[in-house]
Structure formats: C-alpha cells, structure tokens
Ligand SMILES: Nc1nc2c(ncn2[C@@H]2O[C@H](COP(=O)(O)OP(=O)(O)OP(=O)(O)O)[C@@H](O)[C@H]2O)c(=O)[nH]1
C-alpha cells in the first residue's frame with residue numbers, strides 16, 4: 001500500500017468541538033476544551049502515525065466576529081490559518097446547526113483548498129434520519145471532498161473520518177518520528193492546562209481577561225517543579241481569581257496539577273501566583289511574550 005503523509009488543519013466556529021476532535025483522533029488530551037467559546041488561542045499540532053499514513057493535525061481557535069482587543073484580533077487571524085496552510089482542511093460544524101458564522105469560516109478557506117466537512121456531536125441527534133436534511137443542506141455550501149458525521153464525545157465514525165482523510169492526503173514518507181505526538185513542549189501544555197481551569201471555574205467574562213505564563217519549569221529527578229503566573233487585567237479581577245481564602249485558586253491549581261501529571265506521566269509541583277498587568281489584552285509587548293505575535 002502507498003504511504004501517505006500530510007497536514008490536516010481544523011477550522012470552525014467557536015465551540016463546534018475542534019479541540020475535542022483533535023484529542024479524540026490523537027488519543028491523548030493535547031488541546032484544552034471548555035463549554036465557553038474561544039477556548040483555543042494557539043495552533044496545536046497532534047500527530048497520528050499509522051503503518052500506511054501519518055496524519056499531522058493542527059487545531060486552531062474558532063473564529064469569532066467583532067474584534068474586541070488586540071488579543072482577540074490575533075486569535076481571529078489564526079482561526080483559519082491551519083485550514084488554509086494544510087494539505088486538507090477539516091471544517092467542523094455542529095449537527096443540525098449551520099449559522100452565518102459557520103458560513104463565514106467556510107468562505108475564508110480558499111476555493112482551491114481540499115475541504116472535508118465534519119458534522120460533530122451526532123450523539124445529540126436521536127434518529128439518524130433527523131440528520132439527513134441537514135447533510136443535504138450542507139452539501140450545497142461547497143464541493144466537499146467528503147462529509148463525515150461523527151461524535152468526538154463517543155468516538156462514533158472516527159474510523160470513517162480517518163479513511164476519508166487518508167484518501168485526501170498526498171503520498172509521501174512520514175514527516176515526524178513514529179512516537180512523536182506533538183510539536184509543543186511540556187511548558188506550553190502546563191500553561192494551557194491551568195488556563196483550562198480558569199475557563200471552567202470562572203464566569204463568562206473573566207477567562208478572556210486572563211492568561212498563564214510559566215515562570216519556571218524544572219526537572220528535579222522525577223519531579224517537575226513548575227511556577228506559573230495567572231495574568232489579569234485589573235486589580236478588581238485578582239480577588240475573583242483567588243477566591244475567598246484562596247480557595248478557588250487552590251482548587252484550579254490542583255486540578256491543573258493532576259492533568260499535568262497525567263499528561264507528563266510523573267509527579268508535578270505547581271506553584272501559582274496572580275498578577276495584574278494592566279490592559280494586557282491590548283499590550284503588544286505582553287502579547288508577544290505570551291506567543292501571540
Ligand atoms: N455532546 C457532544 N459535545 C461535544 C462533542 N464534541 C465536543 N463537545 C462539547 O462542545 C464544547 C466545545 O468543545 P471544544 O472542543 O472546546 O470546541 P472548539 O471548537 O475547540 O472550541 P474553540 O476552541 O472555542 O473554538 C465542550 O463543552 C465539549 O465537551 C460531541 O461530539 N458531542
């Protein structure tokens with residue numbers, strides 16, 4: 001059988017389940033997930049190596065209209081970057097929902113690009129027949145290479161998606177060693193896992209005012225000693241993140257630490273601080289430090 005290898009760029013409106021899908025396909029939780037939109041802020045590579053094909057998935061932020069800050073614009077700029085630059089784009093929509101925002105994402109993927117549509121969250125559809133009119137409507141939006149209904153949650157139809165992807169990828173040798181899972185380092189994942197807890201524990205506004213900086217990451221024997229700072233924009237936000245008696249910060253930190261231990265496969269010490277960096281979401285210098293160039 002010919003060997004294939006290529007990049008697969010994810011794109012879609014916020015919250016359609018792109019990161020959940022990447023994690024499901026890679027079989028490891030690499031990309032953080034939450035119920036809130038625009039959880040993902042960076043491009044994250046997840047690599048799947050099979051005897052006949054290497055799939056290099058790239059997760060991306062969901063594109064959200066209305067540019068609120070410099071951070072927001074930076075996130076939006078990379079929303080369809082992975083899909084535009086990859087060998088194949090995976091356009092992820094929610095079962096039975098195709099909104100103007102979905103259409104806008106699809107239109108920003110160039111006509112010449114190969115696109116596979118993934119209809120995610122089919123576990124929320126009781127009867128398969130209920131999905132058919134939606135699939136028909138979707139098929140008119142563009143000449144897709146394939147339309148594959150899946151559930152990232154249950155894993156339903158994921159093998160079919162791999163099959164459709166393989167057919168769309170170019171022939172070639174593997175680009176990465178067979179045991180490589182990602183192009184990001186542990187420092188990156190440490191920051192992301194703590195950021196995920198902010199998304200889980202905080203209200204609708206504050207997660208977008210926060211980010212995480214890893215101040216130090218040291219391997220001491222089998223222990224990873226990590227010091228992290230949560231950045232907030234205003235003095236008034238700090239006590240909200242810390243919580244009464246420091247309870248909330250403690251809870252978020254232990255949840256993040258447990259996830260890190262699982263991903264890294266070893267004990268982690270995590271120290272956390274909260275610092276105010278006035279209006280950092282509009283500060284180009286801070287944004288550069290955080291990796292949003
Ligand atoms: N029922 C169901 N829920 C799902 C499925 N896939 C994802 N979700 C949920 O949908 C929400 C959003 O998932 P994410 O994976 O963070 O979505 P995303 O597209 O990466 O979102 P952004 O990074 O914000 O663009 C989370 O609450 C997930 O648990 C699925 O197959 N079925």
Ligand SMILES: [Mg+2]
Nearest residue numbers: 018019039040
């Ligand atoms: Mg995401």
